[in-house]
Amino acid sequence: MKTTGCFHDSKWDIEIKIIRKEVDCMVKNKFDFDEVLDRRGTASEKWDFMKERFGYEDLLPLWVADMDFRSPQPVIEALVSRAKHGVFGYTGLTQPYYDSVISWYKRRYNWAIRKDWIVFTPGVIPAIAYAIRSFTNPGDKIIVQTPVYYPFFNTIEANGRQVLENPLKFKNDHYEMDFDDLEKKAKDPRAKMMILCSPHNPIGRVWTRKELTRLGEICIENGLLVISDEIHSDIRYPGIVFTNFATISGEFANSSITCTSASKTFNLAGLQISNIIIPNDKIRQNFQNAVSTMGMDLPNSFSGLAVQVAYDRCGTWLDQLLTYLKGNLDFLKEFIKKNIPEVKVIEPQATYLVWLDFRKIEPDPEKLQKLLLKDAKVAFVEGNIFRSGGDGFERINIACPRSVLKRALEQMARVLKDGR
Numbered sequence: 001m002k003t004t005g006c007f008h009d010s011k012w013d014i015e016i017k018i019i020r021k022e023v024d025c026m027v028k029n030k031f032d033f034d035e036v037l038d039r040r041g042t043a044s045e046k047w048d049f050m051k052e053r054f055g056y057e058d059l060l061p062l063w064v065a066d067m068d069f070r071s072p073q074p075v076i077e078a079l080v081s082r083a084k085h086g087v088f089g090y091t092g093l094t095q096p097y098y099d100s101v102i103s104w105y106k107r108r109y110n111w112a113i114r115k116d117w118i119v120f121t122p123g124v125i126p127a128i129a130y131a132i133r134s135f136t137n138p139g140d141k142i143i144v145q146t147p148v149y150y151p152f153f154n155t156i157e158a159n160g161r162q163v164l165e166n167p168l169k170f171k172n173d174h175y176e177m178d179f180d181d182l183e184k185k186a187k188d189p190r191a192k193m194m195i196l197c198s199p200h201n202p203i204g205r206v207w208t209r210k211e212l213t214r215l216g217e218i219c220i221e222n223g224l225l226v227i228s229d230e231i232h233s234d235i236r237y238p239g240i241v242f243t244n245f246a247t248i249s250g251e252f253a254n255s256s257i258t259c260t261s262a263s264k265t266f267n268l269a270g271l272q273i274s275n276i277i278i279p280n281d282k283i284r285q286n287f288q289n290a291v292s293t294m295g296m297d298l299p300n301s302f303s304g305l306a307v308q309v310a311y312d313r314c315g316t317w318l319d320q321l322l323t324y325l326k327g328n329l330d331f332l333k334e335f336i337k338k339n340i341p342e343v344k345v346i347e348p349q350a351t352y353l354v355w356l357d358f359r360k361i362e363p364d365p366e367k368l369q370k371l372l373l374k375d376a377k378v379a380f381v382e383g384n385i386f387r388s389g390g391d392g393f394e395r396i397n398i399a400c401p402r403s404v405l406k407r408a409l410e411q412m413a414r415v416l417k418d419g420r
């Protein structure tokens with residue numbers, strides 16, 4: 001049998017030694033985000049499961065929140081080297097891994113996370129499910145701000161809890177929290193938890209420190225645990241300031257669980273790893289118990305390495321990505337203004353997801369989705385599944401080469417113009 005070399009000679013092992021500090025080899029290399037990759041046949045949820053999801057196969061898919069870009073080259077090389085080693089036994093998270101996560105949050109957010117606050121889970125949705133099971137009882141109510149990322153509903157309801165909606169206010173093409181309504185909902189004796197989507201999917205808001213402070217005070221006053229889902233926080237447009245909920249005060253840190261991940265940032269969702277930050281010892285121990293009880297406390301052989309290399313070496317790749325996404329956003333706004341001005345773009349402050357208002361063209365969600373799927377042959381996410389306030393809207397994912405985005409917009413414009 002041919003051997004692939006000793007583990008200690010491997011390239012990734014050497015890399016591990018040098019990545020304590022940011023050694024950004026991407027600085028000189030400009031990444032080509034225009035390259036169109038064929039993702040079909042990779043069991044991609046976005047490209048290979050359209051028939052199951054939408055009933056059609058030949059669509060241009062701009063739906064699931066992952067990107068049609070390759071991950072940064074240092075991540076790919078580290079994973080290839082690791083794969084060549086060929087032994088995929090049980091794997092843990094090393095000190096350098098934790099150093100990378102801690103350093104990322106210190107550098108990018110000025111948030112001093114301690115190693116013992118970090119709990120591994122195989123994703124943010126699993127983390128939310130563990131939190132629901134650990135800190136609420138069947139029948140309890142969990143507050144969410146609709147329209148919002150729809151798997152929250154299923155995670156709440158499949159665990160026998162109830163969704164309590166605190167709908168966002170939509171005025172002059174801008175979303176705001178409704179604090180009067182939140183105060184009422186938080187007083188409901190069955191309300192035990194709030195899932196904060198920050199930045200907010202699908203409407204793209206980055207909540208201000210003032211908004212987060214008011215929300216946190218209401219939750220603390222009423223004894224609600226806040227789950228702050230910050231999975232999209234790295235993807236922000238120029239000049240937008242983000243505040244981690246837990247950094248607002250010691251009391252906020254003590255009454256919250258922050259869900260973080262490198263998965264949106266570096267397109268690693270299929271590796272299934274997230275870092276859940278829980279400063280409160282008691283809450284963390286309960287949460288960790290829930291994770292361990294389900295036997296989900298070990299990562300796979302690739303995920304920790306990918307995150308470590310991404311955080312240590314790929315900051316410049318992310319900066320280039322953000323520039324490209326801003327270009328896509330500007331392109332989309334310009335295209336819609338010129339070709340289908342009846343469609344309103346709700347400009348995101350963060351995320352590569354854009355919330356489009358089609359109500360002037362077709363307010364009926366079913367008719368709208370049929371128009372887009374059957375006639376325009378594009379797959380976006382239908383607004384009504386984000387619940388209240390979603391009818392007549394669609395969520396489009398712009399994390400794709402500009403040529404693909406252009407094609408999707410042209411297909412959509414042709415059909416919508418014909419229908420006018």
Ligand SMILES: Cc1ncc(COP(=O)(O)O)c(C=O)c1O
Nearest residue numbers: 065123124125126149201229231
């Ligand atoms: C707000 C939000 N939370 C969680 C997730 C899913 O996270 P994970 O894949 O880590 O479960 C997504 C994915 O789109 C998301 O948008």
